[in-house]
Amino acid sequence: MIDTYPYKPSIPANCPRCGGESRDTGELFFQGTHVLAEHSCGDCGLDFYATLPIGHAALYPVVCARDGSYARYNRQEGSWMALPLIRSLQKDAGVGAAIGLVQPNSGGDLILVNCLDSCFGHVFTKLWNVYLLKKQFPFKTLAVLLPARCRWLITDAEVEIWPVDLPLEEMGKGIRGLDAWVKEQFKRFGSVALSEVPVHPPLEGLDFEEILQARPFALEDFERQPLQLTFIWRSDRFWLNSRMLDFFHKASIKFGFQGRVQGLLCYRQVSLLGRLLRKLRKSLPEARFVLTGLGKEGRLPSGWKDERVEVIDEGVERTWNELYRHSQLVMGVHGSHMLIPTALAAGFVEILPRHKIPHLTEDIGRQHSGRLGAFLGRFVDEFSSSSLVAGHVVSMVKGFGRVYGELNMAVRREQKAVGVEMEALN
Ligand SMILES: [Zn+2]
Known part of the structure; x- marks a missing residue:
């Protein structure tokens, strides 16, 4: 916790221009995402800001001249956070709200x-x-x-x-x-x-039912509820299973021509969803397939119920939550859009880009304990085929009863043993 009011100046930082050590002047600035401490360099006189260690700024601290002209930050891992902050300090950059x-x-x-x-x-x-x-x-x-x-x-x-x-x-x-x-x-x-x-x-200690006002999928109903499989779509992050398209995608980000390849990448993702559905239908003919997410690009193959939108509001969130909490499994590419779906569905298959390996599980909302955790939470490589993803889904759906039943039996045996022990003690 950082005492803010009254505020005691206490956070040291290094000047972004000369590197001189500085202590803040005792004034804070609420920028928006970040809270900044005001500094004035005793060596070179530069007025600058240092982020307070709050949120992501605790991981990637930034010091920046008050007009955005000089800055120091972790360029390798922290640019995504630092650059918008630095831009927000430049002339005429803020927005009213x-x-x-x-x-x-x-x-x-x-x-x-x-x-x-x-x-x-x-x-x-x-x-x-x-x-x-x-x-x-x-x-x-x-x-x-x-x-x-x-x-x-x-x-x-x-x-x-x-x-x-x-x-x-x-x-x-x-x-x-x-x-x-x-x-x-x-x-x-x-x-x-x-x-x-x-x-x-x-x-x-978190109760997702309280936060989301939606009851997560009850595992005891896994085999009783109609089978629903939901994929969460994004128009800016893709399941491609193609090294060439992956290269195009990365190059488009680096050189700023995403707009020109987005249609092609969406088309590829839609086509993989079509293949996935055909494969799953063979083993799970009763399944209902739902697509949620942001962006309505690509003509969806028949069989998918399209619940995607162009704009998300509270009504959309609540409609989607009803879909997730009735989904045995949710699927999608790694990202924060997976947090709520994985918090509400029984299990998930996540397609993991290799550069996201260090961030595995960061976007997972609900974790089952023990063997069930591994059984109901699957991560597959970004270059996985529709056959491999389908293989995981089928094995989870068809194998659930056995794994869940075995675990329940073990719990009952344990409870019985404790009961016998208690009786003996009495
Ligand atoms: Zn300085």
């Missing part, structure tokens, strides 16, 4: 959880901290800064909500007026501390 005050509290000691982010998955995992902190500090007041679109994910009537009304993709641009607005709110409280908002909080 309405900021709401929902369920205001009368005062007390405040913990602020900043969940502003341009990526929905990041917002979602940051929000878990609200639920964890509520349990950890039941007598403190909690407030959460979040994109207005995600307001529905806070169900606790005692948590103060500060929704920022901006499309997610604009959330990283720097929000004009946010700094003054936040500091005005602080005046209502005796003290304010900022949560460090760990981006990989522990899953244990």
